[in-house]
Amino acid sequence: MHNYIINASIQIVPIVQDKHPYEWVDEAIAIIQESGVKHEVGPFATVLEGTYDEVMKVINDVNEYLYSRGCNEWISNVQVQIRSGGNITGDEKTEKFK
Incomplete structure (x- = not known):
């Protein structure tokens, strides 16, 4: 894939029922934050921005x-x-829109 x-x-x-689902989501967001890939956490999903390889690695x-x-x-959901x-x-x- 290209590097755009x-x-x-x-x-x-x-x-799950072992703990509140938000706890799993928070842990997933921590992985994204640690990746160094540009991201924005939203109420329904987190948006990632980087090269194809970088983004797919985070996912x-x-x-x-x-x-x-x-x-x-x-x-x-990706x-x-x-x-x-x-x-x-x-x-x-x-x-x-800004």
Whole structure:
């Protein structure tokens, strides 16, 4: 894949009863924060911005973390926007609304 900037969002929906789902979500967000990839936490999903490889690594790391910590079941809702000829940034898409 190219090295242009892409956007992605990830939403983790834990299907668990061992602890409050927000605790699993908070742990997933901590993995994202530690990644160094540009991100913005929202009420429903976290938006990531970086190269394809960087963003996909973060998404993989979140899922691997949940698995390794024993989260019984979760849904990862992921959206990815890729522009083949250049960068696509969140600011580009939302600037007119600020």
